Amino acid sequence: MKKENNEAVFLDRDGTINEEVGYLDRMDKLRLIAGAAEAVGLINRAGMKAVVITNQAGVARGFFEEDFVREVHSRIQEELGRSGARIDRYYYCPHHPTEGRSPYLKVCDCRKPGAGLFLAASRELDIELSNSYMIGDTAKDIEAARSVGVKGILVKTGYGMDHLAQPIAPAYIADDILEAVRWIMRARGA
Secondary structure, three states, rough: OOOOOEEEEEEEOEOEOOOOOOOOHHHHOOOOOOOEEEEHHHHHHHHOOEEEEOOOOOOOOOOOHHHHHHHHHHHHHHHHHOOOOOOOOOEEOOEEEEOOOOOOOOOOOOOOOOOOOHHHHHHHHOOHHOEEEEEEEEEHHHHHHHHHOEEEEEEEEHHHHHHHOOOOOOEEEEEHHHHHHHHHHHOOOO
């Protein structure tokens, strides 16, 4: 096992770690994507930080409260923990720029493709962004990663297939999170 360092794998949540269901507004809709626990475990064993970066505009739109977002993250952590895997930190944006309710109806820098959540994670967890990766299923994930010097990987799960034709130039395109993490490990020579 490698010593912990300042590299991270940033992970989108919906469509990357768990199945995309539109708005995850009930716990019974939560299902991890096959291989997600193994993928996060590989990140952990490599000594890299596993950090979730997710837009959760359902809060702004009144579909659920921030407490529910935290409950979902706790449940994901429990499910990953059954396989000995863990997310080091969860960051989410509850805002939407054009739809929703106050105080969440606003333009912010934390909503991907904005860089705010990456920068907060970098500060709080001492992450070197240029040595890190982002795995996500949308162009916003790849754009946000690029804006801070993180290598973006597009997965074909979730909305990924819909974003393949967009001119986003990810570092790699993977079938799913497990293939993406295995590619990262090969790229790092791990």
